[in-house]
Ligand SMILES: Nc1ncnc2c1ncn2[C@@H]1O[C@H](COP(=O)(O)OP(=O)(O)O)[C@@H](O)[C@H]1O
C-alpha cells in the first residue's frame with residue numbers, strides 16, 4: 001500500500017463569523033494527483049492555503065507523513081520546504097534574478113551549498129526550457145515564463161507535496177499550454193503528489209487520479225478522476241461541469 | 247577707502263573658521279544620519295510586526311518627535327534633561343543624539359510605509375518557500391522597500407541637514423554660530439559684511455542640499471516613468 005502523504009480530518013475554517021470550510025476530510029497517497037474543483041468562492045484556495053499554514057484553521061487536524069501538525073508558525077515554516085505551493089499571481093521576487101529566486105530556498109532555508117543548488121536549479125530550468133534566462137530579472141519575462149520559474153522555485157526545495165492554485169488563471173491563453181504541460185510531466189515522470197486547483201477541465205481530466213468537488217466549503221464528492229468527468233455522483237457536480245462547458 | 251564687504255571673508259582666519267564651523271555641522275549631521283537611519287530601519291521593521299503594544303509605543307515615539315519642534319527638542323535635551331537626570335553631555339553630543347532620534351523617528355515611518363506597500367503576494371511567496379521572518383525581511387521585503395523609500399529618505403536627509411542651522415541655539419560652534427561671531431567682530435570695519443557671511447553660508451548649505459534633492463526628484467521621476475511603462 002502506498003504511503004499516505006497528507007490527511008485532513010474534521011477541518012473547520014472561519015473568517016471572523018463566516019464559516020468558510022465545513023468538516024473537511026480526505027487523505028492523499030504518495031504519487032496521487034488530486035484535482036480540487038468547485039465554483040468560484042467555494043473555498044478551494046482557502047483549503048489548500050490551510051495545508052501549508054498560510055491560513056490558520058479553527059478546528060480539526062492536518063497530518064503530514066504520519067505526524068499530526070502542531071500548528072505553530074515555526075512548525076509550518078519548516079514544513080513548507082516539503083509542501084511546495086504555486087499561486088495564481090506569478091509572484092517572483094522582482095529584486096532577484098531568475099537563478100537567485102530559485103536558489104533562495106535551497107541556499108538560505110535548507111543551507112545547501114550554492115554550487116550544489118545551482119546545478120540542481122539549472123537542471124530544472126532545462127526541463128522547463130528556460131535555462132538561458134537564469135541571469136535575467138523577472139520583469140523581462142512573460143507571464144507564462146514567470147509561472148514556469150515559480151514552479152521551478154517551488155520544486156527546487158525537493159518538496160513531497162505540491163499545491164497548485166489556479167496557476168494558469170491569469171495567463172494569456174497561448175501561455176497556458178506550456179505551464180500545464182510542466183505540471184503533467186511532473187505528475188507522470190517524477191510521480192509527484194499534488195493537489196491541483198484549476199478551471200481547465202480538460203487538463204483536470206487528463207491528470208487527476210481523483211477529484212474532490214467542493215461547494216460552499218463542503219466536500220460534496222470524492223470520485224475517481226475518469227469517473228468524475230463521465231459520471232459525477234451529485235447533481236451539483238453535473239451542473240458545475242456543464243457550466244464549465246465540459 | 248571704503249572696504250568692500252566681500253573682503254570680510256578673507257580677513258584673518260575668517261574663511262577657515264567658517265569652514266571649520268561647516269565641518270562641525272557636517273560631522274554632527276553625518277553621525278546623526280548614520281545612526282538615525284539604521285535605528286529607523288529597525289524601528290520601521292518592528293512597526294510592521296503584529297504586536298500591538300510594540301506598535302503603539304513606536305507610534306508614540308514617532309509622534310513625539312514629529313510634533314515637538316526641533317528647537318524645543320534641542321533645548322529639552324541640552325538644558326532640561328541634564329538637570330533632571332544629572333547627565334552632562336557636551337553640546338555636540340546632545341545635538342547628535344537629538345538629530346539621530348529625530349531621524350530614526352521619521353525614518354521608521356518611511357520604512358514602515360514602504361514595507362506595507364510591498365504586495366501581500368510577495369510575503370506569501372516568501373513564506374511558501376520556507377523563509378523565516380528574518381529571512382523574509384532580509385531577502386524579500388526590505389530590498390523591495392528600499393527602492394520605494396529611497397527618494398523619501400533623501401528628502402529626509404536634506405531636511406536634517408537644513409535643520410542643523412538650529413545648532414547655534416545650544417552653543418555648538420557650527421557654521422551659523424561662527425558666522426554670527428564673524429559678523430559681530432567685523433561689524434565696524436565691514437558694515438555690509440553680514441550679507442557676505444550669510445551669503446557664503448547659504449552657498450554652503452545649497453551646495454550640500456541641492457544635489458541631494460535633485461537626485462531624489464530624478465529618482466522619483468524615473469520610478470513614475472517605469473510604473474507607467
Ligand atoms: N481574507 C478573507 N477574509 C474574509 N473572507 C474571505 C477571505 N478570503 C476568502 N474569503 C471568503 O472565503 C470564501 C472562499 O474563498 P476562496 O477560498 O478564495 O474560494 P475559491 O478559491 O474557491 O474561489 C469566499 O466566500 C470568500 O469571500
Ligand SMILES: [Mg+2]
Nearest residue numbers: 044045046166
Ligand atoms: Mg481561489
